[in-house]
Amino acid sequence: MTNILDVQALKTEFRRKNTLIRAVNNISFTIKKGSVLSIVGESGSGKSVTMHSVLRLIPSTGKIVAEKINFMGRDLMRLTEKEMRKIRGDQISMIFQDPMSSLNPTIKIGRQISEVLLWHHKANPKEAKERTIRMLHEVGIASPIERYNQYPFEFSGGMRQRVMIAMALIGEPRLLIADEPTTSLDVTVQAQILALIKKMQEQNKMSVVLITHNLAVATMMADEMIVMYAGQIVEQATKAEFLNRASHPYTVALLGSTPKLNMKERLQSIPGQPPDLKNINLEGCPFVDRCSAKMERCSREEPPAVQLSPTHRIRCWLYT
Amino acid sequence: MEPVIERMLEVQNLKKYFSVGKQLLKAIDDVSLEVKTGQSVGIVGESGSGKSTFARLVLGLLEATDGNVFFMESIAVQPMKKNNRSMTLRKYAQIVFQNPYLSLFPHLTIGANIEEPLRIHGVRDKEKRHLRAQELMYKVGVPEAYYDAFPHELSGGQQQRVAIARALALNPKLIVFDEPVSSLDVSIQAQILNLLLDLKEQYRLTYVFIAHDLAVVEYISDVIAVMYLGRFVEYAPKRFLIDQPLHPYTNVLLESVPVVGGSLKDVAGRGEIPSPLSPPSGCPFHPRCTKAFDRCRLERPEFIEVKPNHWVACHLYT
Numbered sequence: 001m002t003n004i005l006d007v008q009a010l011k012t013e014f015r016r017k018n019t020l021i022r023a024v025n026n027i028s029f030t031i032k033k034g035s036v037l038s039i040v041g042e043s044g045s046g047k048s049v050t051m052h053s054v055l056r057l058i059p060s061t062g063k064i065v066a067e068k069i070n071f072m073g074r075d076l077m078r079l080t081e082k083e084m085r086k087i088r089g090d091q092i093s094m095i096f097q098d099p100m101s102s103l104n105p106t107i108k109i110g111r112q113i114s115e116v117l118l119w120h121h122k123a124n125p126k127e128a129k130e131r132t133i134r135m136l137h138e139v140g141i142a143s144p145i146e147r148y149n150q151y152p153f154e155f156s157g158g159m160r161q162r163v164m165i166a167m168a169l170i171g172e173p174r175l176l177i178a179d180e181p182t183t184s185l186d187v188t189v190q191a192q193i194l195a196l197i198k199k200m201q202e203q204n205k206m207s208v209v210l211i212t213h214n215l216a217v218a219t220m221m222a223d224e225m226i227v228m229y230a231g232q233i234v235e236q237a238t239k240a241e242f243l244n245r246a247s248h249p250y251t252v253a254l255l256g257s258t259p260k261l262n263m264k265e266r267l268q269s270i271p272g273q274p275p276d277l278k279n280i281n282l283e284g285c286p287f288v289d290r291c292s293a294k295m296e297r298c299s300r301e302e303p304p305a306v307q308l309s310p311t312h313r314i315r316c317w318l319y320t
Numbered sequence: 321m322e323p324v325i326e327r328m329l330e331v332q333n334l335k336k337y338f339s340v341g342k343q344l345l346k347a348i349d350d351v352s353l354e355v356k357t358g359q360s361v362g363i364v365g366e367s368g369s370g371k372s373t374f375a376r377l378v379l380g381l382l383e384a385t386d387g388n389v390f391f392m393e394s395i396a397v398q399p400m401k402k403n404n405r406s407m408t409l410r411k412y413a414q415i416v417f418q419n420p421y422l423s424l425f426p427h428l429t430i431g432a433n434i435e436e437p438l439r440i441h442g443v444r445d446k447e448k449r450h451l452r453a454q455e456l457m458y459k460v461g462v463p464e465a466y467y468d469a470f471p472h473e474l475s476g477g478q479q480q481r482v483a484i485a486r487a488l489a490l491n492p493k494l495i496v497f498d499e500p501v502s503s504l505d506v507s508i509q510a511q512i513l514n515l516l517l518d519l520k521e522q523y524r525l526t527y528v529f530i531a532h533d534l535a536v537v538e539y540i541s542d543v544i545a546v547m548y549l550g551r552f553v554e555y556a557p558k559r560f561l562i563d564q565p566l567h568p569y570t571n572v573l574l575e576s577v578p579v580v581g582g583s584l585k586d587v588a589g590r591g592e593i594p595s596p597l598s599p600p601s602g603c604p605f606h607p608r609c610t611k612a613f614d615r616c617r618l619e620r621p622e623f624i625e626v627k628p629n630h631w632v633a634c635h636l637y638t
Contacts, residue, residue, distance in 0.1 A: 042505040157367075158592045186366040186532065187576040189592055195584050213506060216578035243581045257510030259535040261562055261577055266517075267539065269510035273475050290507075 003030040004175055004207045005054070008067040012046075012053045015061055021277045023049040023062075025231035031175070031224075036201060036208045038218035040254075041228035042274045047211045050228070051177045055092060056084050072174060090120045093168040097180035099160035103152040110136075110148030113167045120171055135166045139196060158189035162196065169200055176201070179211045194221060215258050219243060224311075227251045230275035230286035237312040248314045249293045285317070293318055325392050328494050328526040329355040329378060334387035334398065336373055343597050347373040349550040350387075357493070360520060360527040362541030362558070364534050364573065366593045370550040371530045375498045378528065379413055380406075392493065411441055414487035418499035420479035424471040430457070430482050431467040437489045456485040460515060477508035481515070488519065496528045501536060513539055534577050538562055543629075546570050549596055549604040552623060555631040566632040568609045603635065611636060 012024040024046045031037045041047040053064045054076065069076040071092070076084070088094075096102045104112060113135065114128035123131060129148070136144035139162040152160060161181060168176055178197060182190035198221060201208045212218050218225060225242040227235040227250065235248040246252055256268030272290040284299040285291070291298065298317055306319040336348040347370045355361050365371045376382040378389050380397040389398035395409050417423045424433050434453040443449050457464060460481040462474075471479055480500060487495055497516070501509040513536065520527060529540045537544055544561045546554040546569065554567040565571050575585060590608050594600055600607050606616040615635050623633040 042507060156592050186593065187534070187578075188366065188572055190578070191576040191585070194578075198584055214578060215506070216580045216582065219580050220578055220582050220584055254506060255580065257507050258580065259510070259513070259533070259539050260579070261535050261538060261574070263535075263539060267510040267514055269514050270507035271511075273477065274505055274507070 002033050003070075004033045004072060005031040006068065006070040007050075007054065008069075010050065010053060010064070010066040010069065012049050012058065012065075013063050014059070015063070019278050022231050022282075023277060024053060027228075027231075027233045029226060029233060029236060031207050031209060034201075034205045034207055035223040036198075036210060036221050037224045037226065038210045038212060038222035039226045039228060040212060040215055040218045042213055044230070044274050044277055045228040046231040047228050048179055049231075051094075051179065051209055051211060055088055055094065055177070056081075057088075057094075086120070089116055089168075089173075090122075090171045091173055092175045092177065093171060093173040094177040094179065095161070095164045095168045095181050097183045099157065099164045099184075100152065102164060103160060105152050108149050108151055109155070109163055113163070113170055116167060116171050122171065131170060132166070135170050136163075139163075139166045139169075139200075140192075141166070158185055158193065161185060161189075161193050165193070165196060165200070169204070172204060173206060175207045175209070177209045177211070180213070181210070182217065183212070183214075190217070197221070215254060227254070231277065232286060232315065233313075234287065234316070235314045237308075241309060241312045245308070245312070247308060247312075247319065248316050249291045249318070250287045253290075253292070285315070325357055325493075327354055327393055328357045328359070328391070329353070329528070330388070330390040330393075331378060332388040332390075334374075334377060334389060335385045336370075336377055336382065337385045340597060345596050346550050346599070347596065348377060348384075351547075351550070351552055353545065353552070353555075355494075355526060355528060357526055358524055359543065360529060360541045362537035362544040363528065363530045363547055364532065364537045364544060365547035366532060368549070368593050368596055369547040370596070371547050372498055373550075374547070375415065375496045375528065375530055379415055379496055380409060381415075407441070411490045412493045413496070414490070414492040414494070415496045415498065416480075416483050416487050416500050418503055420476065420483040420503075421471060423483055424479060424486075426471055429468050429470055430462065430474070433471065433482060434486045434489055437486060441490055452489065453485075456488055457482075459488070459519070460485045461511075475508075477504050477511065480504060480512055484512075484515070484519070488523070491523070492525070494526045494528070496530070497540075498530045499532065500529075502531065502533065509536075516540060534562075534573055546573065549593065549599050551604070551633065552631070553605065553633045555623075557629060560627075560630055566626065566630065566637060567605075567634050568611050568636075569605050572608070603633075 008028045010024055010027050014021040039047045052058050054069055066077055110132050114132040117123040117128040133144045133148055136147055141147050141162055182193050210221050222239045224238050226233055229250050235251045253270045257270055270290050275286055285303045288294050288298045303315045303317045305313055305315050307313050331353040334348055334351045338345040338347055363371050377384050380400055383400045384398040391397050391409055391413055395406055431453050434456055435449040438449045462478055462481045501512050531537050538558050541558055544558050545552045548569055554570045602618050603616045603621050606612040621633045621635045623631055625631050626637045
């Protein structure tokens with residue numbers, strides 16, 4: 001299978017006054033065509049910044065450096081802003097956590113969705129309207145013709161997220177980035193939205209990057225998994241490898257601290273706080289202070305990337 | 321000797337209606353509940369189910385439209401009387417909210433935040449307050465060095481620990497938690513949940529624990545009540561509720577809980593929770609229910625005890 005996205009040595013840094021924040025610290029990964037990659041991590045892990053960097057959607061205080069960000073044969077690092085704009089929303093699109101703040105409250109839903117087609121010159125106004133209505137139907141919005149002329153406030157949270165999905169998919173992107181798409185939704189609605197994203201992914205044979213803090217959601221959707229901590233990828237694996245042989249102490253601890261139904265044992269909590277990116281130890285492993293398996297060298301030397309299988313890689317001294 | 325209190329909290333036919341324009345929003349519609357001393361009752365429901373309104377009503381932070389709430393068997397929380405600010409209630413019943421930053425005073429230090437209830441309840445001795453705050457900070461795991469820090473200098477997890485310390489300051493008997501961990505990272509969430517279990521055991525506390533995450537509620541609670549559009553639809557000891565749920569809505573909630581390594585199921589509960597402004601006729605869950613039949617559209621099911629201590633409001637069981 002070929003890769004749709006190939007990111008090599010990506011670093012994203014933010015400079016604020018005298019502090020340098022290394023939000024993403026030298027990471028490399030690929031996404032296969034037509035597959036789903038889940039990126040899991042806690043707040044400050046860099047999971048969102050990573051994908052925002054790929055789309056070059058970061059504030060002006062940020063700086064992106066990468067060996068390459070190859071998307072369908074083109075290096076996105078070499079594109080001008082104008083060329084990037086043609087890619088965003090067309091070949092790569094994105095859905096965010098909070099649908100209310102991502103939709104324009106003063107513009108009717110139908111116009112907001114069809115604008116994608118018009119902006120990218122993919123359809124004339126009449127076709128755009130027809131396709132939008134078909135799309136609304138596709139994402140499970142009842143009476144799409146009436147709904148076309150309604151405003152965001154007339155939709156419930158789950159319905160708004162369906163609108164966001166319609167908007168993201170109408171341009172038939174090859175890559176969809178879903179950044180915590182169900183975090184603000186109720187569990188029953190979350191299940192519906194996840195099923196919808198999966199259905200559309202299979203139907204359109206597109207690739208999906210799912211960014212989430214929820215391990216369960218990540219594994220339910222993924223073909224491949226990435227776990228991030230303090231701006232680094234600490235573990236990457238196929239879903240099967242992840243479920244059977246999660247190896248990095250952070251991943252293992254994260255699995256142990258996720259509440260499950262019918263739990264007999266006590267939750268395993270990870271001591272300490274999530275990393276403060278302003279002062280992380282750049283010498284050793286960023287997880288060292290919270291790690292139950294730490295060794296002496298962990299705080300002094302940066303852990304190497306260890307290949308456990310051709311598709312399973314972790315950064316940890318335990319496995320060297 | 322203090323008299324033994326068996327029923328920490330009694331809620332009888334509680335109602336709270338809000339008027340929205342010309343319409344009536346029935347946020348809580350005839351809910352009864354008994355919480356025994358030392359028990360931990362979980363309330364689970366989706367947004368708009370009325371669980372937060374319920375929390376505020378049982379603590380007298382909001383006036384009920386109808387019904388009674390008794391605390392420690394003798395204190396009438398509802399109906400609220402004018403100027404009735406029972407110091408006993410305020411002392412022995414505490415609440416912890418979802419967003420710790422919004423519930424701490426931003427202009428007071430961590431120490432002063434924790435000492436505030438002591439000050440209000442007449443602990444004049446500054447040294448004594450200081451010592452108590454330090455003791456509480458130790459108990460909940462906030463480093464002593466934060467005593468003089470301000471809330472914004474702490475992480476979300478640490479802020480929530482401070483809010484818990486403050487709730488503990490007056491040796492409460494009942495603590496109501498309204499989504500206490502839903503804004504926290506997974507690793508921190510586990511820390512706080514374990515802390516709550518330890519504190520409960522250590523101080524023999526009674527908990528009302530409200531959350532939307534069934535796995536979290538199950539972890540903390542002894543019994544669980546499922547709320548839907550302002551009413552309880554099922555109530556049972558947690559083992560029975562999780563292993564042998566009776567109400568179709570409870571089933572939908574259980575099936576919707578994401579599971580590590582699980583598959584995406586087509587969850588039976590279609591659609592979303594309807595607006596409480598225009599609740600469906602009959603059983604409020606019938607438009608989403610796969611098992612609904614004619615009677616469900618017409619007649620509202622009573623909340624009845626179908627097995628010992630297992631209550632459900634569903635026509636399948638009548």
